Amino acid sequence: MLYRPASDDVGSSYQGGLPLRVDLKVIEDTVDKGGLKCTHIDAIRMFTKEGSKVPNAALGVNGNRELDRLVDQPRLEQGGCLHANLDLFKWAFKLFPLISSSIIGDALEVALEARRLDVAASPYDAGIYTGGWKVKVECEEGRREYKTRQMEIMGKSGEVRDRLIKAYEDVLL
Structure with a gap:
């Protein structure tokens, strides 16, 4: 997470040289004001040292502790976590060719929509990947837009998640 990073070279060390859309002070103020609400195990493990000290809606204060995927991820x-919805495609594709390609295709559609919102809401100027669309989560209007779109994705992903779980059960049993 790009919150008080150890290096001032945030573009090249985090996102391949993309410039920031907002400066680090705006990022810090946004996090300091609202805390963190991320629940994805891989994102939590990637927080900077300082980011790990910020109260998190899921963990309290993470304290940079090691998380166990089997225990902590479930x-x-x-369901509203964009990164969890990206993982639907990862897990669907791992069962190829044992599951229906329609599940894989639907999981891909959800993942693409989730990634587009994730990129649009990032602190980087990533408009080249989103057609110029930006979700400015550092302001109230942007947070409302993010939440609305996140809930839409969650609605679409629930049915895909249920089908994927059933497919896993069918393969394993």
Whole structure:
């Protein structure tokens, strides 16, 4: 997470040289004001040292502790998490060719929509990847837009998630 990073070279060390859309002070103020609400195990593990000290809606204060995927991921993740919805495609594709290609295709559609919102809401100027669309989560209007779109994605992903779980059960049983 790009919150008080150890290096001032945030573009090249985090996102391949993309310039920031907002400066680090805006990022810090946004996090300081609202805390963190991320529940995805991989994102939590990537927080900077200072980011790990910020109260998190899922963890309290993470304290940079090691998380166990088998224990913590089912406990922490929720259906609105964009990164959990990206993972639907990862897990669907791992079962190829044992599951229906329609599940894989639907999981890909959800993942693409989730990634587009994730990139649009990032602190980087990533408009080249989103057609110029930006979700300015550092302001109230942007947070409302993010939440609305996140809930839309959650609605679409729930049915895909249920189908994927059933497919896993069918393969394993």
